[in-house]
Amino acid sequence: MPQDITLHVNGKTKTISADPQEPLLYILREEFGLKGAKYGCGLLQCGACTVIADALAETTCVRPCASFEKVEITTLEGLSKNGELHPVQKAFIETQAAQCGYCVNGMIMTAVALLKENSSPTENEIREALNPVICRCGTHSRFIKAVKMASENIKS
Amino acid sequence: MEGVQHYNSSRRSFLKSTGHLLIGFNLLPLTFCQTKGSPNEIPPYSGIPFRPTIDNKLIDSWIRLDATGHLTVLSGKQELGQGIKIALIQIAAEELDINPDRCHIINSDTGQTPNEGFTAGSNSVEGSGSAIRQAAAEAKHHLLKMAAEKWSVNPENLSVEDGVIIANSGEKVSYWELLQGKYIEERISGDIKPKKPENYKYVGQPLHRDDIRKLVTGESHFVHDLQMPGMVHARVLHPPSYDATLESIDLTQVEALPGVLKVIRNGSFLAVVTEREYQAVKAREMLRELAVWKKSPIAILPRQLMDNVLTTSGKPEEVEISPGIAELISNSAIHHQADYFRPYHMHASMGPSCAVALWEPNLLTVWSATQGVYPVRDSIADLLSLSKEKVRCIGVPGSGCYGHNGADDVSGEVALIAKEFPGKHVRLQWMREDEHKWEPYGTTMAFRLSAGLDSAGKLLGWDSIVWSDSHSTRPNGSGGSFIAARSLDPPVEFRKGGWSGGSHRNGIPEYSFEAKQLHLFNYDGPLRTSSLRGLGAYANTFAMEAFMDELIHKAGKDPIDFRIKNLEDPRARAVLEELAQKTNWKNRSKSANNGFGVAYARYKNATSYFAVLAEVEIDKAAKNYKLKKLTGVIDSGLTINPDGLKNQTEGGMIQSASWTMLEEVQFDTNGITSVDWNTYPILRMKDVPEVEVHIIDRPEEKPMGAGEAAMGPVAAAISNAVFDATGSRVRNLPIKAEKIDWTKV
Numbered sequence: 001m002p003q004d005i006t007l008h009v010n011g012k013t014k015t016i017s018a019d020p021q022e023p024l025l026y027i028l029r030e031e032f033g034l035k036g037a038k039y040g041c042g043l044l045q046c047g048a049c050t051v052i053a054d055a056l057a058e059t060t061c062v063r064p065c066a067s068f069e070k071v072e073i074t075t076l077e078g079l080s081k082n083g084e085l086h087p088v089q090k091a092f093i094e095t096q097a098a099q100c101g102y103c104v105n106g107m108i109m110t111a112v113a114l115l116k117e118n119s120s121p122t123e124n125e126i127r128e129a130l131n132p133v134i135c136r137c138g139t140h141s142r143f144i145k146a147v148k149m150a151s152e153n154i155k156s
Numbered sequence: 157m158e159g160v161q162h163y164n165s166s167r168r169s170f171l172k173s174t175g176h177l178l179i180g181f182n183l184l185p186l187t188f189c190q191t192k193g194s195p196n197e198i199p200p201y202s203g204i205p206f207r208p209t210i211d212n213k214l215i216d217s218w219i220r221l222d223a224t225g226h227l228t229v230l231s232g233k234q235e236l237g238q239g240i241k242i243a244l245i246q247i248a249a250e251e252l253d254i255n256p257d258r259c260h261i262i263n264s265d266t267g268q269t270p271n272e273g274f275t276a277g278s279n280s281v282e283g284s285g286s287a288i289r290q291a292a293a294e295a296k297h298h299l300l301k302m303a304a305e306k307w308s309v310n311p312e313n314l315s316v317e318d319g320v321i322i323a324n325s326g327e328k329v330s331y332w333e334l335l336q337g338k339y340i341e342e343r344i345s346g347d348i349k350p351k352k353p354e355n356y357k358y359v360g361q362p363l364h365r366d367d368i369r370k371l372v373t374g375e376s377h378f379v380h381d382l383q384m385p386g387m388v389h390a391r392v393l394h395p396p397s398y399d400a401t402l403e404s405i406d407l408t409q410v411e412a413l414p415g416v417l418k419v420i421r422n423g424s425f426l427a428v429v430t431e432r433e434y435q436a437v438k439a440r441e442m443l444r445e446l447a448v449w450k451k452s453p454i455a456i457l458p459r460q461l462m463d464n465v466l467t468t469s470g471k472p473e474e475v476e477i478s479p480g481i482a483e484l485i486s487n488s489a490i491h492h493q494a495d496y497f498r499p500y501h502m503h504a505s506m507g508p509s510c511a512v513a514l515w516e517p518n519l520l521t522v523w524s525a526t527q528g529v530y531p532v533r534d535s536i537a538d539l540l541s542l543s544k545e546k547v548r549c550i551g552v553p554g555s556g557c558y559g560h561n562g563a564d565d566v567s568g569e570v571a572l573i574a575k576e577f578p579g580k581h582v583r584l585q586w587m588r589e590d591e592h593k594w595e596p597y598g599t600t601m602a603f604r605l606s607a608g609l610d611s612a613g614k615l616l617g618w619d620s621i622v623w624s625d626s627h628s629t630r631p632n633g634s635g636g637s638f639i640a641a642r643s644l645d646p647p648v649e650f651r652k653g654g655w656s657g658g659s660h661r662n663g664i665p666e667y668s669f670e671a672k673q674l675h676l677f678n679y680d681g682p683l684r685t686s687s688l689r690g691l692g693a694y695a696n697t698f699a700m701e702a703f704m705d706e707l708i709h710k711a712g713k714d715p716i717d718f719r720i721k722n723l724e725d726p727r728a729r730a731v732l733e734e735l736a737q738k739t740n741w742k743n744r745s746k747s748a749n750n751g752f753g754v755a756y757a758r759y760k761n762a763t764s765y766f767a768v769l770a771e772v773e774i775d776k777a778a779k780n781y782k783l784k785k786l787t788g789v790i791d792s793g794l795t796i797n798p799d800g801l802k803n804q805t806e807g808g809m810i811q812s813a814s815w816t817m818l819e820e821v822q823f824d825t826n827g828i829t830s831v832d833w834n835t836y837p838i839l840r841m842k843d844v845p846e847v848e849v850h851i852i853d854r855p856e857e858k859p860m861g862a863g864e865a866a867m868g869p870v871a872a873a874i875s876n877a878v879f880d881a882t883g884s885r886v887r888n889l890p891i892k893a894e895k896i897d898w899t900k901v
Contacts, residue, residue: 002414019414019434026434035381036374040506041588042437045833048506076374089372096364096799099807100237100556101371102506108372130841134833136506137237137556138810140844142803 005066009034010078020066025049027065028075036076036105040134047106047133051075057113059132076105079112088112091150092143099137106133111147119154121147198258204228207339212270215298215340218291219248223337225319225330227254229261229288232272233280234527235367237556238863239800240280242365246796247285250359251292251350252331253316264529264551274528274630276559276687278763278861281796285859293350298342302334353794353855360855362799367553379525379552380510384581387512388417389433390573391440392584393426394594395643397827398684399452402426402643410442419443420576423645427573429582440587453825456682462497462888465602465623465679472621472675475660481673484617488608490710496605496699497888500683500821501598502836507555508586509562509595513574520547520574524567525554531631532564536571539635539648547571558811560630560686562586562595568631568638592836593828594639597821598688599625600681601659603699607669613711615722618669620700625681627658627691639684658691662757662868665700667722683821683828690867693759694812697868698875698889701755705876706885715754715876716741725758730852731767731789732756738850739769739787749774750784751881755872757865764865765791765852768809770845770873774881776901780893781881783813783845783874788866790849793857801862802849808866809847814839816871817891 006015007024009032016031023042028034028051040048042061049061052074079086088111091097098104107130114121114129121129126147135143202224209217209230220228229248235241241261249256262269272284296316303321304311306329315322319331353359370377395402402424410419410428415435420427426447428439456464485491512523520542526532526549533549536542554563570584586594602623608616631637641648655678663674688694708718716736720729735754736742744752751774756767768788774781786809795801818837822830830836871889879885884896 022432022434026432026437030433033383034374035376035378035383038378038380038507039585040508041832043588043832043834045588046506076372080373085373092372093364093369096362096368096803098237098365098368098371099239099803100506100553101368101377102555104371105374127841127844134506134838134840136504136558136811136838138807138814138839138844139803140810140841141806141847143841 006069007065007073008071009073010075018065021064023062024051024060024065024068024073028060034075034077038102038105040102045134047110048103050106050109050133052109052113055113055116057110076108079108086112087153088115088147088150091146091153095142095146095149097139097142097146099139103133103135107135107143111143111150114147115151115154120151123148198226199224201226201260207268209268209270212287213343215291215295215342215344217270218288219295220339221295221331221335223332223335225258225332227252227259229259230269231261231263231284231288232270232530233284234264234275234529234551235553236275236527237553238804239365239797240275241367242363243281243796243800244285244288246358246361246363247289248292250356251289252296252319254319256358256363258319265548266529266533267548267550271530274531276527278759278863278865281859281861285796289350290346290348291344294342294344294348295340297348298340299331299334303329356855359794359796360798360853363797365800377553378507378510379512379523379554380507380585382512382523382552382583384512384514387581387583388429388431388577389436390427390429390570390582390584391436391587392569392590393440393443393447394590395424396449397451397454400424400449403448403450405443405447409446410439413439413442418577420573422572423647424643425572425640427569429573429577437587451826454682454823454827457824458499458820458822461499461600462602465600465681466495468623468677468679470677472677475674475676476664476672478617478671478673481617481619481671484671485606485608485619488616489611490707491606491608492706492710493604493606494703494706494887496603496695496702498601498695498698499889500600500685501688501815501819502592502821502830503558503561503595503598503688504836504838505555505557505561505591508588508591509554509566510583510585511563511567511570512581512583513570514581515574515578518546520571522547522549522567522571523552524549525552525557525563526567527557527560527563528630531633532567534633535631535635535637536568538633539568539638539641540571540575558689559598560596562591564631564637565594565639568635569640572640589831592831596629596684596686598694599627599685601692601695603696605699605703607703607707609707609711613713613718615667615669617671618665618667619673620663621675621677622660622663622692622696623677623679624655624659624692625679625685626655627685627687628654628656629684629686658687660696661691661760662693662696662700664761666725666728666758666761667704667719668724683823689808689811690759690864693757693864694815694867694871697755697757698816698871701757701869701872702875702885702887705753705872705879719754719756727765727791728756728758731765731791734789734850734852735767735769735787738789741769749881751877751879753873753876753878753880755869755876757869759865763792763860764862766865766869768866768869768873770870770877772874772877772881774901776898779896779898781878781896782843783817785846785848786813786870786873787848788850789852790862790865791852791854792860792862792865794855794859795851795853796859798851798853801851804863805849805866806847808863809870810839810844812867812870813845813874816874816889820890
């Protein structure tokens, strides 16, 4: 049965009526109109649906929306501050790190969470962190380059 | 330049004198009256008025200048993540001398863009690019004539800066002021010469893709992201295997689920329409629990596949014949024969296919990520017995497809559903297992290669037999090309599609063998197949270049030198020479724990040249190997956008490495068992090699498609590097560590 669920997304609080078991991904896309997070597998295997939950990268295609009620959710659309893009977003543009771009949400959100925890990751740490996100176009080398660039820019 | 005359008459009479009249008024207000020239002052773009394409021979079909200071390019080719939008914009902006920031593009819409067939075969830059280049060059010619007439000067004395025509006297008028929102209805004559490459300003520059800005900010981009008013959601439940039929199902329980608007059963085709997307996911789960299927087993299993392919009966196609070649080879001082094999490979798109459709009384509109809006429109019309004019197919980017994935099938299915649920936008997305199980795979292939060399290493004879299923079952106007067609009641016969030249693409070596021969067996295999990036070129090149490596090894020659000596085309030699130089080949640091492999091919023996070096590292104790680095050199003629070319080539290299080292579609008698990313693993971040791409730019040569050039050579280079490191030839893809004989290491 639908029930009222209060979610905190990109600094805004909204109460919606939904099946509490409905995975957050569908709520973000339909109720909030936020299309950044994508459906990729629904099986926690590809990372296309990643958001930042509090400070951690979190997939949303399985975990029920009700379990996010006390969580601060940030989506790709919520990364920019006062009209300025996040350094990771800027670095993705600068390095033209996308082909089809379906995985880009997962890559960026995971990278943002990584850099919050570790502002100077090594290449191996970047690879390790981004490993859960699948990219089929083979843009990996650019993602690594972009995260390195963002790390440099955050530090300076 | 044609028609250089000093007119002193009105524009209208000038236009009359050319036999054409500019017609059709732009409905947008004329808000842009003064040209300022600086890209910072470009007014907002609000699109162009909808107008059906009339004829590919009209400039207006490709190029539209609106009243507000923008250029809109129309192309029948789809953006697939390959960066075609920016490349085509660069071409148009270049010819017209307009800042690319003023340029926009509409890709593939049967309502308004030219019919350019499929976005496939790395043909977009050559095909759409040259049409747009010519249309833009002719548009500029006409605009200059108009200005020349206005000022009574010779058009040759006019120059253009960002769309502003400037006379020697200092007078200025912009394209937009000249046209005042009218269309250029001139026909493309083909007589106007486009710009010379030495004058290029935008072509050849690494301009950024505007869609990447959208992607990183989460703006709507994909067909998956379309949000239409009142849109409802749908899911389909496919049969458990290809030919299974639905025996029975009780739909009432599903109909009673919350949010379910309609459950559709047509023969064995099952779909559900709901208010919310997740309701459709849940309802599909219930359909799956309730459906009782009559199964139809798959007769050939993966372990039998290679034998099954090699025993294809019938008469082979004689692609190239050389009488006496068997004797020539067997009498050669060095002669060798080997069999190579490729399993089924998946496109495995990251986003399961999605499409949106709206059924209205006189029009069915389908938003699709297809590679060919016109062929899919025609096929949908056939499936639903509609006239083509009653169907409009609008191309919207999908998740990268790399060929014929599920995008067409989902478009056919959403059309079937929309017909049953008219008046509302219906959005259908496949689930992960739908994409993995139902997409048409890149076919399994086998090769029996024989060759002979003399004792000095001179190439004498090359004989190959190729076995392949179809590489082309794309929608061709028949409703039967959609996978759902066979499930309907009555069923529309599923047409597998014909075999094609794709099977022996790159099958005949460019190397200077005295005699060459190729026979092709058309194999009718157990799984559905169609076009996957490179078609047969991937496996033909894998087999050929790995086999060349075997020959070179037997002859005791250097893999780069030997190839250079046996290739006549200087551009082929140049990519190998550049590779040797960039990788410091002669002084490579070979150790007991690594290996280097080289491969080369010119895609289709006719387009981009690509040479690659692979470096692998082995761990003998762990009986494993790792692909450390791929270095590629590409020559695609004139480079439109060097960063785009690099991006696509890097991607091709990594994707090919994934196919080559890991991938193989698994199935059993009950159907496909590679149903997700765990059962069909692909290369992930931790294991992707470092990639490096070098471009040989040739502005004097025509631009050539590049998206598929890397696939085959990378596969062979990895195989050759594994041999160099371990002494094992793995001729049976994928090159998994367990296929290496570690006792030989």
